[in-house]
Amino acid sequence: MIDETHNTKRFFFEIPSSTDFQFEPGQFVTLDLPIHEQKNKRWRSYSIASAPNGTNGFELVIVLNEAGAGTTWLWENARVGTEILLRGPQGKFTMPKPLEQDLYLICTGTGIAPFRSMVQYVHEHQVEHRNIYLIFGCRKFNDTLYGAELRRLQDELPGFTYIPTYSRELPDNNLLQRTGYVHQVYEELIKQRSIEHQQAGGTGLSPAKFMLCGWKNMIDEARQRLVAMGYDKKDVHFELYG
Known part of the structure; x- marks a missing residue:
């Protein structure tokens, strides 16, 4: 185990x-606690949270829900060598x-x-792709998950852009760091990409796929927008958390 945030x-x-x-990036496991x-x-x-790598290992990143029995048990009881059934x-x-x-x-x-x-999988397997935008929303800087790794991947993976967005912090000098909510970020990117699409001879919105994962309120609003x-x-496409 590693503490990623507080x-x-x-x-x-x-x-x-x-x-x-073996699994596909995006799939989940279910623990019997x-x-x-x-x-x-x-x-x-x-x-x-990890990409398939030809081994028998994988990673989960879990936030503590103090009112939840599952995460409380993991925090208090899981240790190196603890056996947990899963499907x-x-x-x-x-x-x-x-x-x-x-x-x-x-x-x-x-x-x-x-x-x-x-993103790990695309990078490691050199999967052909167009632009990939990962827009990550949280409250404060110290809530950031995998920030250093994703910034490094942005430097190494052409066409990949990582944009952390903080609702309760002011941005520093990093132009790809935003204050506010994720909705303003993807809407601005869509408008920019649609202008480029039209300048290249296309019509309407820039073709795109969207994957949403996280808090229900964010997902409901994003789908509507x-x-x-x-x-x-x-x-x-979406997957709810909590």
């Missing part, structure tokens, strides 16, 4: 029965194939987990 930990798991834990007598009340699901991988919240259009990865909090997996801008609902 209330978020990175947990590293190994599957002893496998030498190669000893927090209730009824089996169906023990399951807790978390997106995998998975599961889920269809995975990257479009092929990546023929701009891809907007919009998230809040630990909703960044599946997107970190995706994107459809209001003119995008089809089928171009907007």
Whole structure:
């Protein structure tokens, strides 16, 4: 385990029965935690935060919910060597194939987990892609998850842009760091890309796919805004956290 922020930990798991834990970036696993007598009340699901790498290991990033039995048990009981039953991988919240259009990865909090997996995978496997924008929203600088890593990936991966957005902080001199909420960021990018699209001979909005992960209020608002801008609902995929 590694403390990522004051209330978020990175947990590293190994599957002893496998030498190669295969999953698609964006999928999740469900942990069976000893927090209730009824089996169906023990399951807790978390997106995998690492990319598949040919080993039996993977990573989860989990925020402490002090009112939640699952994360409280993990904080108080999980140690190196702790055995936890799980099922998975599961889920269809995975990257479009092929990546023929701009891809907007919009998230809040630990909703960044599946997107970190995706960007790592694109980088490591040199997947052909157009522009990828990862817009990460949180409250304060010390809530940032994987910030240094994603800035490094931005330097190494052509076409990838990482934009952290803080609702309760003023930006520093980093022009790609924003104050406010994620909605203003993706709307500005869409307008800019649509102008470039039209200048290149296209019409209307710049073709794009959108993936949303995080707090329900953010996802509900983003879906409404994107459809209001003119995008089809089928171009907007989402996964809720909490």
